[in-house]
Amino acid sequence: MAATVKMTKPKGSIEGLTGDAAIAYALKQCDIDVLSAYPITPQTIIVEDYQRFFAEGQVKTKVIPVESEHSAMSACIGASAAGARVATASASAGLALMWEVLYCASGMRQPIVLAVANRALSAPINIHNDWSDSYGARDSGFIQMYCQSCQEAYDTTIMSFRIAENHNVLLPAMVCIDGFILSHNVERVELLPDEVVRDFVGVRVPVQPLDTDKPITMGPLCLTDYYFEFKEQEDKAMREVFKVYKDVEAEFQKVTGRSYGMYETYKTKDADIIMLTHSSPAGTAKAVVDALREQGEKVGVLRMKLFRPFPAAELAKELSSAKAVAVFEKCLSFGAPTNPLALEVRTALYDLPKKPMVTDFVVGLGGRDVPPATIVEGYNKTKQYLEKGKAPLYETLGVRK
Amino acid sequence: MSKKSSEIPMAGNILEPGNAREYKTGGWRAERPKHNPEDCLWIKNGTCALCCIFCPDNAIKLSEKDGKFLYAYDYDYCKGCGICANECPKSCITMEAE
Amino acid sequence: MSMKLKDLLQAPEVLGSGHRMCAGCGAPTVMKLMGMSLRGPTIVCNATGCLEVATTIYPYTAWKVPWIHVAFENVAAVASGIVEGINAMQEKGRYKQEHVDVIALGGDGGTFDIGFGALSGALERGHDFVYMVYDNGAYQNTGIQRSGATLPGQETTTSWAGKAEPGKRQRKKPIAEIVAAHRIPYVATVDPFHYRDFITKFRKALEVEGPAFIHAFSPCPRGWRSESSKTIELARLAVETGIHPLYEIIDGEQYIMSGPSKSLKELKPVDEFMKLQGQFKHLFTPQWEDFRKQVQQQITADWELLKKKCGVE
Ligand SMILES: Cc1ncc(C[n+]2csc(CCOP(=O)(O)OP(=O)(O)O)c2C)c(N)n1
Ligand code: SF4
Ligand code: SF4
Ligand code: SF4
Ligand SMILES: [Mg+2]
Numbered sequence: 001m002a003a004t005v006k007m008t009k010p011k012g013s014i015e016g017l018t019g020d021a022a023i024a025y026a027l028k029q030c031d032i033d034v035l036s037a038y039p040i041t042p043q044t045i046i047v048e049d050y051q052r053f054f055a056e057g058q059v060k061t062k063v064i065p066v067e068s069e070h071s072a073m074s075a076c077i078g079a080s081a082a083g084a085r086v087a088t089a090s091a092s093a094g095l096a097l098m099w100e101v102l103y104c105a106s107g108m109r110q111p112i113v114l115a116v117a118n119r120a121l122s123a124p125i126n127i128h129n130d131w132s133d134s135y136g137a138r139d140s141g142f143i144q145m146y147c148q149s150c151q152e153a154y155d156t157t158i159m160s161f162r163i164a165e166n167h168n169v170l171l172p173a174m175v176c177i178d179g180f181i182l183s184h185n186v187e188r189v190e191l192l193p194d195e196v197v198r199d200f201v202g203v204r205v206p207v208q209p210l211d212t213d214k215p216i217t218m219g220p221l222c223l224t225d226y227y228f229e230f231k232e233q234e235d236k237a238m239r240e241v242f243k244v245y246k247d248v249e250a251e252f253q254k255v256t257g258r259s260y261g262m263y264e265t266y267k268t269k270d271a272d273i274i275m276l277t278h279s280s281p282a283g284t285a286k287a288v289v290d291a292l293r294e295q296g297e298k299v300g301v302l303r304m305k306l307f308r309p310f311p312a313a314e315l316a317k318e319l320s321s322a323k324a325v326a327v328f329e330k331c332l333s334f335g336a337p338t339n340p341l342a343l344e345v346r347t348a349l350y351d352l353p354k355k356p357m358v359t360d361f362v363v364g365l366g367g368r369d370v371p372p373a374t375i376v377e378g379y380n381k382t383k384q385y386l387e388k389g390k391a392p393l394y395e396t397l398g399v400r401k
Numbered sequence: 402m403s404k405k406s407s408e409i410p411m412a413g414n415i416l417e418p419g420n421a422r423e424y425k426t427g428g429w430r431a432e433r434p435k436h437n438p439e440d441c442l443w444i445k446n447g448t449c450a451l452c453c454i455f456c457p458d459n460a461i462k463l464s465e466k467d468g469k470f471l472y473a474y475d476y477d478y479c480k481g482c483g484i485c486a487n488e489c490p491k492s493c494i495t496m497e498a499e
Numbered sequence: 500m501s502m503k504l505k506d507l508l509q510a511p512e513v514l515g516s517g518h519r520m521c522a523g524c525g526a527p528t529v530m531k532l533m534g535m536s537l538r539g540p541t542i543v544c545n546a547t548g549c550l551e552v553a554t555t556i557y558p559y560t561a562w563k564v565p566w567i568h569v570a571f572e573n574v575a576a577v578a579s580g581i582v583e584g585i586n587a588m589q590e591k592g593r594y595k596q597e598h599v600d601v602i603a604l605g606g607d608g609g610t611f612d613i614g615f616g617a618l619s620g621a622l623e624r625g626h627d628f629v630y631m632v633y634d635n636g637a638y639q640n641t642g643i644q645r646s647g648a649t650l651p652g653q654e655t656t657t658s659w660a661g662k663a664e665p666g667k668r669q670r671k672k673p674i675a676e677i678v679a680a681h682r683i684p685y686v687a688t689v690d691p692f693h694y695r696d697f698i699t700k701f702r703k704a705l706e707v708e709g710p711a712f713i714h715a716f717s718p719c720p721r722g723w724r725s726e727s728s729k730t731i732e733l734a735r736l737a738v739e740t741g742i743h744p745l746y747e748i749i750d751g752e753q754y755i756m757s758g759p760s761k762s763l764k765e766l767k768p769v770d771e772f773m774k775l776q777g778q779f780k781h782l783f784t785p786q787w788e789d790f791r792k793q794v795q796q797q798i799t800a801d802w803e804l805l806k807k808k809c810g811v812e
Contacts, residue, residue, distance in 0.1 A: 031591075033584055033587035033588055033591070034580060034583050034584050034587055036579075036580060036583075060587065060590055060591055061587060062583035062584070062586055062587040064579055064580065064583055064624065065624065066576060066579070066620055066624075067616060067617070067619065067620030067623070068616060068617070068620070070572070070573060070576070070617070071573060071575075071576035071579070071616075071617045071620055071621075072576075074569055074570070074573035074576035074577050074580065074617065075576045075577065075579045075580030075583070076580060077569050077577060077580060078544065078567070078569070078576070078577035078578060078579065078580025078581040078584065079580035079581060079583060079584030079587075080580070080584070081567050081577075081580075081581065081584075082542070082580070082581045082584040082585050082588070083584065083588060083594075084580075084583075084584030084585075084587055084588055086580070086584065100570060101569065101570060101573065104569045104570055107412060107413075108412050108569070109411050109412040170411065203593065207411070208410065208411070208412075208414050208416070210542050210565040210567060210581065211565060212540035212541065212542065212564070212565055212596060212599055213540075213595075214416075214565075215418045215562070215563060215564050215565040215566070216414050216415060216416050216418070216565060216566075217414065217415040217418070217555055217560035217562050217565075217566045217567075218412070218413075218414055218565075218566065218567040218568070219412075219413065219555075219567055219568035219569055220413050220415055220555030220556070220557045220560060220568065221551070221552050221555055221556050221557060222413045222557040223556070223557070225403055225557075226403070226409070226413070226557045226558065229404070229405065229406035229409060230406070230409075230411070230412060230413050232406040233406050233407075233409075233411055233412075236406075237411075409558075413557055415555070415557065415558060415559070415560040417560075418515075418560065418562065418563040418564075419512070419515035419517075419560065419561060419562065419563040420517075420558070420559055420560060421515060421516070421517030421518055421519075421554070421556075421559040421560055421561035422515055422516055422517045423517065423559065424517040424519070424556075424559050425517065426516070426517060426518075426519065429522060430522075447504070447505070448504065450504055450508060453508065454507075454508075454528075454531070454532075454694055455528055455691065455692075455694075455731045456528070457520065457522075457523065457524055457525070457526075457527035457528050457531075457730075458516050458518075458527065459512060459515065459516045459531070460516065463508060465505075475516070477516070478516035478517060480521075480522035480523070480727075481522060482522040482523030482720075482727040482728060482730070483523070483726070483727060483728030484523055484727070484728050484730055484731055486728060487728040487729060487731070487732060488731050488732070496728075
């Protein structure tokens with residue numbers, strides 16, 4: 001399931017864009033009705049760029065410059081409930097402030113697109129990248145997609161409306177990029193012509209909106225007799241994402257020649273050790289794999305993209321022939337036996353008759369660099385553990401202990 | 402009565418406006434209002450209506466038919482709060498134990 | 500609009516029967532009067548609180564207009580989104596109604612306290628909507644805790660009256676004036692007893708362009724430990740004692756005293772308002788005599804100040 005990034009079919013333009021700018025441009029082309037957002041580094045460029053489109057009269061969007069992230073998501077819910085296509089963007093403390101209403105957005109089944117430039121959480125305050133913010137929201141009922149390049153961020157933003165607004169899904173979606181590493185890094189991005197994007201995303205067809213001709217009640221009090229049933233519905237909708245995601249991507253590929261998959265594999269076919277990660281460390285890991293392969297090591301990379309819902313069944317198949325899976329993740333779950341990404345991977349593998357060993361390396365917190373040496377260190381440790389037949393549940397790498 | 406998750410609209414949306422009518426609150430009542438039409442201004446000339454305007458449960462039904470003004474309680478919903486009796490300028494309403 | 504009694508009585512209900520607010524609660528009547536003020540298609544947003552909880556217990560709703568609840572502290576933000584979402588869809592030609600009024604409803608907790616940031620932001624941004632606070636003087640839904648709207652001397656479950664304390668000591672936030680300081684086009688205080696005044700003002704609030712704010716007094720027999728029959732009488736007394744004077748503020752600067760308050764020769768003593776409620780009972784013991792007098796002085800001073808602002812005698 002390798003990512004295919006081939007030449008685009010329709011002629012768009014090629015630009016050097018940061019991850020944030022690529023997302024802002026995608027939002028512009030998706031003709032959203034409402035953007036309601038609050039600035040926070042490293043997401044701010046998205047809001048700033050969008051306000052510039054607005055100031056230049058390039059969008060018909062109503063941009064709501066809210067007074068907080070809590071209100072940003074709340075206004076998105078209101079606009080979406082009225083039937084509008086809406087988006088917002090945040091990171092770190094901003095996402096944390098949205099917390100309560102993330103669950104409202106998903107529980108009320110509003111297909112809001114939320115771009116996240118992943119950033120560490122306070123304290124101490126830190127503006128750089130790790131995944132603590134959106135990982136913390138992994139149970140919030142948002143679809144979560146993690147991107148590795150600016151091109152992917154652009155493409156995924158466009159696809160995310162189709163996935164979220166699909167009537168079998170109707171769930172909000174997070175498009176995540178690594179703060180600074182991607183959000184502020186200029187890369188080559190092939191932009192689609194406006195009309196191609198417009199045709200691809202179409203116009204949102206809302207389900208049960210606030211409509212004065214058909215007055216419904218939204219967000220009532222549901223107690224012991226019904227609350228659970230709505231959570232069951234939500235869970236079912238989340239499971240529908242697998243199919244819808246594949247369909248939307250297949251269509252996108254037809255139009256653009258590009259697709260990414262729920263995850264991407266790199267030289268994993270004959271690999272004894274598969275390094276599993278996502279976002280920017282995946283790029284580093286691929287470079288490490290190339291170097292290690294030259295030394296004769298049988299190693300590959302599996303880059304996750306879709307984290308919610310988590311494609312456990314496919315992943316188990318993909319990993320089953322490896323001897324070990326080395327997970328690299330930028331989040332610590334204090335007091336947990338293991339950390340969020342490894343937890344999912346271990347769960348996915350649990351039912352295999354012959355399980356690969358899983359190692360879990362917590363790296364890069366607060367934007368600490370994750371150089372090839374750190375990946376190599378994790379790889380070497382995994383090799384040693386394999387020889388010993390025993391590995392710790394997790395360890396931190398790249399920190400002075 | 403409780404339905405399966407597949408049988409109900411998503412997200413707790415309630416599609417039928419005002420269906421709380423099916424939930425009768427009259428059972429809460431300890432005292433019931435009784436109307437004496439004699440001095441009632443609504444009955445007399447279709448004015449006042451304070452009892453009806455102030456009733457929190459829309460349980461007083463004022464109407465007009467063939468030039469006559471009619472007055473009725475909807476005991477399915479009247480909670481017996483006594484606001485109507487307290488506010489009536491003509492003391493037409495008395496509260497009686499259920 | 501027609502203020503003929505028959506027309507008012509024929510206004511479609513916004514909140515129907517079968518809701519589960521306490522017997523004698525003031526809030527449903529406040530909603531009824533709001534309903535009598537409407538001028539066309541309307542969407543209502545409701546903050547968490549008694550009104551929201553007791554009117555929409557699944558699978559039942561008492562609401563007959565499109566209605567949405569999201570959370571406690573964000574109703575003004577939700578309304579902002581609805582207003583702008585509709586505006587955008589209208590401009591793009593995919594909204595069927597030419598105009599929809601959007602109303603946000605919050606309790607005093609959801610307005611004076613936790614939702615204040617969202618309210619202030621929405622006012623500053625200038626969305627065209629009406630925000631109404633139904634003020635029952637405490638967090639009633641969660642069991643009568645103090646709020647920024649709780650009166651001095653009021654006993655709540657987080658401002659107990661005891662040997663050392665007279666209930667809440669602090670004053671009530673002057674929310675209408677705080678809101679008016681945003682220089683929004685229209686702010687008014689209302690109460691359900693003076694129903695014509697209420698309807699006239701609410702209609703004005705709908706008609707002005709930009710945000711408008713209505714501060715509605717809404718007695719709570721359960722929390723106030725008052726007789727359920729006294730709810731409307733308490734609303735009247737709140738006006739007559741100066742606890743809740745009726746006035747309007749235009750564009751944040753022009754104060755207008757409303758008829759019912761203007762016609763008062765002098766204020767009734769606040770005792771008359773307090774005596775009907777268990778929550779002020781302790782103030783009538785010798786220990787809190789002085790405190791009660793201070794409260795009276797404060798209310799009188801506030802009233803004099805308001806008269807000055809309104810240019811009344
Ligand atoms: C963020 C948050 N904090 C606390 C609560 C608990 N809560 C629900 S309603 C409420 C009080 C509501 O008070 P008010 O706004 O005055 O409305 P009332 O119930 O008095 O009508 C509280 C504290 C909540 N739902 N959400
Ligand atoms: S007692 Fe209360 S609920 Fe019953 S009719 Fe009178 S005002 Fe309405
Ligand atoms: S308040 Fe009294 S006088 Fe007025 S309409 Fe009602 S019953 Fe008649
Ligand atoms: S507690 Fe008070 S505000 Fe809440 S429903 Fe009862 S009377 Fe009304
Ligand atoms: Mg309250």
